[in-house]
Amino acid sequence: MSQAVDRRGFVRPATTASVTSVDGWERALATEGQLTPELVERITAIHDDRGRRAIEAVGEQRVKQYRDFTVVVGYEAEYVVEDDGCTCKDAEYNLDSTDPEQLCWHAIAVRVARALGATDEHDMWYSDVHEFL
Template sequence: MFDDPDANTHHVVSNNVDDKAEARWRKELAETNKLTPAIVDSIITYHGDRGTRAIEAVSEKRVKRYRDFTVVVGHHDEYIVEAGGCTCKDSLYNLDPTDPTQCCWHVLATAVAERIGAIDYHDMWYSDVHDFLS
């Protein structure tokens, strides 16, 4: 693992969203750097089961940043989160890509982990790790 010099300045999942409730919890996380009960309630109220799964992934340290990608480890596969989007089937088939407030739990987990400093950094290329594991 290594210290990411851009950890506090670069977010794969932006704070810039039009929805006030979504922007509020992201801003509060960025300001407090921790998951408070009120923020957890906001995320779960706003995102339901996706929010719950995201918080679980963060608490289990399943959000990993490599040199080339941010990856969220799911129960059956790993999903690449990039520029606020994800490679999971939920993102591909169930969510409106033109609505920035709709996001899968992998994107939510990345947003939370980035803002509270819970990213697991690896000084290697994910493409090399993925090829090795496949």
């Protein structure tokens, strides 16, 4: 499987003009303004354990928005997510970059947090502070 990797090491999923089921739950979540049992079911039906982990991360406020990047605090490290691309090994090795519905849990968490307005905002540059965290 061919992966699109940019100069910063981000693995980026392919983009398509069509609306995906991911776009559907994201719009519904933004409209609802909260995670309802139906939306949790919808997200986990599409993303399984990745969806559950993403929802857990949002609930624990582990999606951080810096001036330059969005970062998800994982279990072992922090992962930078940009345009659904992520620096994690799951995105690099396990996902089909040509399928816009295949996202790592970090990218799903960013979409959920943004739809809910639940990112933890930091008025600083992640590129300046990440080595100290």
